[in-house]
Amino acid sequence: MEKKRLGALAVITILLAAFPGLNPEVYYLSFMFSVFMYVVLASSWNFIGGYAGYLSFGHAAFFGIGAFATAKMAELFALTPPLAIFASLPAAALAALVALVIGYPCLKIRGPYFAVVTLCFAFVVDLAVKNIEWLGGAEGLWMKTMDIPEQLSRTIMYELMLLLMAITLTVAWWLGRSRLGAGLRAVRADEEVAETMAIPTARLKIQAFVLSAFFPGIAGGLFAYYLTYIHPDVVFNINISILIVLMAMFGGGGTWLGPIIGAVLLTVVNEGLSTFAQAEIARIIYGALFIVVTIFMPNGIIDFFRKKNGRG
Amino acid sequence: MMKGKRNKVWSLLMIAAICCGFMILIPAAGFGAGKPIVIGGSLPLTGEFAETGQWIERGMRYWAEEINAKGGLLGRPVQFKIYDDQSNVGKAVTFAEKAITVDKVDLLFGGYPGTAARAVMAVAEKHKMVYVSMGGHMKSFQQGYTYSFGAPPLMGEWWYEGFFQWLNTLPADQRPKRAAVYTINNPVGLSLQDGIERWTKYLGIKVVINEKYNSPLTDATSLIVKAKRENCDILFSNGFFPDGVTTMKAAKALDYNPKAIVQGIGSVVPAWVKELGKDGDYVFSGTVLHGKLNYPGNDKLNAYVKKTYKLDGYPLYFGFGYAWMQVLQQGVTGAKSLDQTKIRDWLKSHKVNTIAGTMTFDKYGLPAPINFATQIINGRVELIWPKNVRTREPVYPKPAWSK
Amino acid sequence: MMGMVYALLGVGFSLTWGVMHVIHISHAAFGLLGAYLAYSLLQHFGVDPVVSAAVSAPLLFLAACGIYQLLIKPITKAREIIVASMILTFGLAIILENVMVLIWKADPRIMTPTYASGALIVGPFYFQHPHLVGFGMSLVGITAVYLFLKKTYTGMAVRAAWQQPEAAQLYGVNLYRISMITFALAVSTAGAGGIGLALLNSFEPHSHNLWLIYLFLVVIVGGVGNIVGTALAGLIIGVITGLSMAFLPFQWVNLVTFGLLMVFLIFRPHGLFKQVV
Numbered sequence: 008m009e010k011k012r013l014g015a016l017a018v019i020t021i022l023l024a025a026f027p028g029l030n031p032e033v034y035y036l037s038f039m040f041s042v043f044m045y046v047v048l049a050s051s052w053n054f055i056g057g058y059a060g061y062l063s064f065g066h067a068a069f070f071g072i073g074a075f076a077t078a079k080m081a082e083l084f085a086l087t088p089p090l091a092i093f094a095s096l097p098a099a100a101l102a103a104l105v106a107l108v109i110g111y112p113c114l115k116i117r118g119p120y121f122a123v124v125t126l127c128f129a130f131v132v133d134l135a136v137k138n139i140e141w142l143g144g145a146e147g148l149w150m151k152t153m154d155i156p157e158q159l160s161r162t163i164m165y166e167l168m169l170l171l172m173a174i175t176l177t178v179a180w181w182l183g184r185s186r187l188g189a190g191l192r193a194v195r196a197d198e199e200v201a202e203t204m205a206i207p208t209a210r211l212k213i214q215a216f217v218l219s220a221f222f223p224g225i226a227g228g229l230f231a232y233y234l235t236y237i238h239p240d241v242v243f244n245i246n247i248s249i250l251i252v253l254m255a256m257f258g259g260g261g262t263w264l265g266p267i268i269g270a271v272l273l274t275v276v277n278e279g280l281s282t283f284a285q286a287e288i289a290r291i292i293y294g295a296l297f298i299v300v301t302i303f304m305p306n307g308i309i310d311f312f313r314k315k316n317g318r319g
Numbered sequence: 320m321m322k323g324k325r326n327k328v329w330s331l332l333m334i335a336a337i338c339c340g341f342m343i344l345i346p347a348a349g350f351g352a353g354k355p356i357v358i359g360g361s362l363p364l365t366g367e368f369a370e371t372g373q374w375i376e377r378g379m380r381y382w383a384e385e386i387n388a389k390g391g392l393l394g395r396p397v398q399f400k401i402y403d404d405q406s407n408v409g410k411a412v413t414f415a416e417k418a419i420t421v422d423k424v425d426l427l428f429g430g431y432p433g434t435a436a437r438a439v440m441a442v443a444e445k446h447k448m449v450y451v452s453m454g455g456h457m458k459s460f461q462q463g464y465t466y467s468f469g470a471p472p473l474m475g476e477w478w479y480e481g482f483f484q485w486l487n488t489l490p491a492d493q494r495p496k497r498a499a500v501y502t503i504n505n506p507v508g509l510s511l512q513d514g515i516e517r518w519t520k521y522l523g524i525k526v527v528i529n530e531k532y533n534s535p536l537t538d539a540t541s542l543i544v545k546a547k548r549e550n551c552d553i554l555f556s557n558g559f560f561p562d563g564v565t566t567m568k569a570a571k572a573l574d575y576n577p578k579a580i581v582q583g584i585g586s587v588v589p590a591w592v593k594e595l596g597k598d599g600d601y602v603f604s605g606t607v608l609h610g611k612l613n614y615p616g617n618d619k620l621n622a623y624v625k626k627t628y629k630l631d632g633y634p635l636y637f638g639f640g641y642a643w644m645q646v647l648q649q650g651v652t653g654a655k656s657l658d659q660t661k662i663r664d665w666l667k668s669h670k671v672n673t674i675a676g677t678m679t680f681d682k683y684g685l686p687a688p689i690n691f692a693t694q695i696i697n698g699r700v701e702l703i704w705p706k707n708v709r710t711r712e713p714v715y716p717k718p719a720w721s722k
Numbered sequence: 723m724m725g726m727v728y729a730l731l732g733v734g735f736s737l738t739w740g741v742m743h744v745i746h747i748s749h750a751a752f753g754l755l756g757a758y759l760a761y762s763l764l765q766h767f768g769v770d771p772v773v774s775a776a777v778s779a780p781l782l783f784l785a786a787c788g789i790y791q792l793l794i795k796p797i798t799k800a801r802e803i804i805v806a807s808m809i810l811t812f813g814l815a816i817i818l819e820n821v822m823v824l825i826w827k828a829d830p831r832i833m834t835p836t837y838a839s840g841a842l843i844v845g846p847f848y849f850q851h852p853h854l855v856g857f858g859m860s861l862v863g864i865t866a867v868y869l870f871l872k873k874t875y876t877g878m879a880v881r882a883a884w885q886q887p888e889a890a891q892l893y894g895v896n897l898y899r900i901s902m903i904t905f906a907l908a909v910s911t912a913g914a915g916g917i918g919l920a921l922l923n924s925f926e927p928h929s930h931n932l933w934l935i936y937l938f939l940v941v942i943v944g945g946v947g948n949i950v951g952t953a954l955a956g957l958i959i960g961v962i963t964g965l966s967m968a969f970l971p972f973q974w975v976n977l978v979t980f981g982l983l984m985v986f987l988i989f990r991p992h993g994l995f996k997q998v999v
Binding site for chain 1: 793806808816974988
């Protein structure tokens with residue numbers, strides 16, 4: 008059953024990859040880029056949040072680290088644009104490293120306290136970058152872009168983010184079925200019990216956390232290039248952190264599919280509402296959406312449908 | 320829950336999502352493909368910067384009303400396609416792209432704040448569309464964009480020019496000697512510092528305190544205590560409305576009476592006068608737009624704003640919205656076309672007349688530094704420099720706080 | 723000083739979390755609502771904010787009961803009520819914010835009661851009057867909540883429900899009613915807390931986001947559900963910020979505050995005090 012889902016994902020990915028061939032307007036490429044990006048963010052967050060049950064409220068920090076590291080490396084080494092994009096890989100490694108360093112002490116903390124410590128962490132990183140001139144401080148950093156037609160440029164970014172999304176989702180799927188995943192689920196269910204069963208909870212948690220930081224790092228690098236200009240307020244924004252958590256849990260944490268649904272649904276609905284309703288009304292409807300869905304589907308969307316199909 | 324009910328909810332959800340999906344796919348419908356000229360882009364209508372975004376919109380719409388009543392632009396009515404970017408820079412970029420590539424708008428309008436403008440300038444450049452906006456301070460105009468214009472720009476680097484030029488006219492012994500400078504750590508604040516550094520050196524004012532703070536500034540008590548302790552006789556509060564208010568309240572509570580208080584961007588917002596009342600008086604600042612300027616158009620805007628919003632003098636961002644449209648309008652009329660490159664070239668080689676005066680643009684898209692010094696006297700923002708636009712004599716040194 | 727006011731706002735937040743396991747994201751938004759009400763009363767009728775705090779409390783209490791019945795009760799059956807409550811109240815917060823924009827517009831506001839200026843000088847320390855009033859209000863408010871929980875029958879029922887839900891039920895405590903009362907109580911204190919904060923700084927519809935962050939910090943440091951802890955946490959955070967403002971370049975103040983909190987949480991993850999309600 009699960010393999011069928013993965014197959015469906017592969018098919019959808021191929022279809023999406025072919026989409027630019029229809030020569031759509033740049034806006035659609037950009038919009039899909041942001042949808043893919045949020046799927047990546049929500050899915051990787053889910054490794055630590057949904058699977059392991061450790062709700063990280065500062066995940067935008069890793070996104071931002073990826074963005075800033077990429078932009079700064081591009082500047083330092085005077086990387087030409089194609090190389091600059093690849094700088095997002097070492098940038099993501101840096102994000103993962105930070106996750107390792109931070110994860111070690113922080114993952115010892117449980118429940119809501121973990122949430123707050125990650126929240127603090129995001130602020131600390133944001134403030135640190137703002138106070139360090141070398142990283143652009145409060146001015147932000149600009150990136151150079153390739154001198155190619157915009158359609159091509161956006162198409163490249165689209166495909167790259169699509170690729171990243173496919174990779175992230177494959178990892179998510181694999182994680183759900185692997186021993187690591189099973190271990191994480193045990194941690195989430197009852198950590199003390201897991202420990203008595205000789206499951207190396209600390210190691211598993213750190214692995215999940217590091218993994219969950221890596222992909223947002225790459226996404227950050229891609230985003231930096233896409234936006235051409237980054238600023239701490241933009242990438243370390245707490246709204247991003249909160250939104251990622253909501254997307255994953257809204258769709259259904261702990262499942263591979265949940266974050267996808269959450270990210271896609273929320274991004275699409277938000278955009279649609281902003282396009283057609285008057286600003287405040289659009290926001291009110293958006294807020295009401297959360298309320299309505301939670302009342303009818305209190306355990307997330309995926310869970311709701313699982314029960315419906317009798318697979319509760 | 321019954322299976323039937325679940326099916327219903329599922330279907331409702333799907334329908335809603337599909338509807339939203341369709342809404343995105345359908346480009347904004349105009350009345351008829353050819354007739355109106357559509358000017359598109361995004362503004363922060365909700366979220367952190369909502370207040371300013373809404374004033375810019377009002378200024379723009381007033382301009383549209385005015386021009387449509389006179390027959391429109393190039394004989395066609397103008398219409399706006401304004402998206403709400405929710406104070407989110409990423410959204411500002413995607414909406415700009417939407418306006419350009421999906422709605423295929425004829426012209427772009429400028430956004431807010433500076434960080435969004437910085438990102439959208441890049442987009443406009445890539446699509447070769449003229450972008451008249453506040454810009455993102457000096458650095459954004461050094462990126463090599465040719466299609467962007469600051470008309471007028473919100474240039475932190477120029478903000479205090481008028482004030483310092485006036486200060487320069489005072490005899491040396493009357494000028495302040497020791498400055499306390501508190502700056503918010505963001506692009507706006509940093510650009511304000513630039514002017515202060517140059518001028519304090521020139522005027523021989525010692526900058527005793529020069530500190531940055533990160534938003535939010537929850538309490539200014541220690542800032543004022545420090546300034547008092549160091550006997551600073553001029554205070555620069557380089558920040559926005561909330562920090563400006565916090566600083567003023569602290570200054571009053573602690574009875575700190577420097578010869579002058581200069582406040583950055585916050586004091587030019589209507590709420591300053593409205594909410595602080597007498598306590599907001601005598602604060603110096605700068606501006607690029609003002610209702611009492613003698614340039615054509617100002618009195619009309621004042622009358623409109625008085626009638627509609629019961630304000631004396633139009634708010635700064637109302638003026639910005641209007642002025643940017645003015646410049647765009649002249650570019651289009653001058654080039655006699657909606658071709659962006661023609662508009663750009665015309666703007667770069669001709670003079671334009673705006674409510675902020677006449678402007679010519681250099682190769683960066685910037686006019687000559689414009690700045691008027693202001694001081695709030697009796698709850699009104701008065702112009703004090705240059706002399707030819709002065710509306711009231713400046714009050715200096717600052718009177719002590721009245722209880 | 724600021725810290726105590728955050729604590730007042732935080733007390734209700736802490737209670738809802740501890741007793742009902744509901745993370746009430748729109749708590750700060752209700753606080754903001756209280757602030758706007760007080761502002762309007764001040765502007766139009768010259769009512770002093772402290773009086774407004776007393777007036778708004780019952781209003782908010784009633785409104786909260788309604789909201790509880792409509793929105794919260796249905797999700798108490800969720801498997802992870804903490805998460806479900808977060809999502810739902812997040813939506814509620816957005817709605818509240820935009821309703822406030824529609825009613826009061828997005829312009830920032832300041833609360834200027836008659837004692838707005840003037841400061842108390844004690845040695846090298848300055849205390850602005852509105853700050854003192856906010857502090858006083860917080861003390862009164864927090865003490866009131868504390869006494870309610872410790873001394874009144876309903877209050878004890880709340881504590882029982884929090885510590886031992888099953889046992890409490892056996893003793894005839896109606897969990898739903900208790901939850902509703904807790905929620906309503908929390909929201910009514912939020913109003914007072916919001917007014918306190920409004921006395922200190924300007925506010926606009928978006929402000930609740932900022933307040934919420936400080937709420938999380940205060941509640942966590944003090945220990946979820948721990949009233950006294952929350953109050954002390956508020957004081958401590960206020961002191962840390964104040965001290966760092968006195969001795970460090972202001973640029974680093976926020977960084978230090980959050981950094982210290984992070985370190986603190988790493989070493990004492992359950993908050994400052996043991997769970998003693």
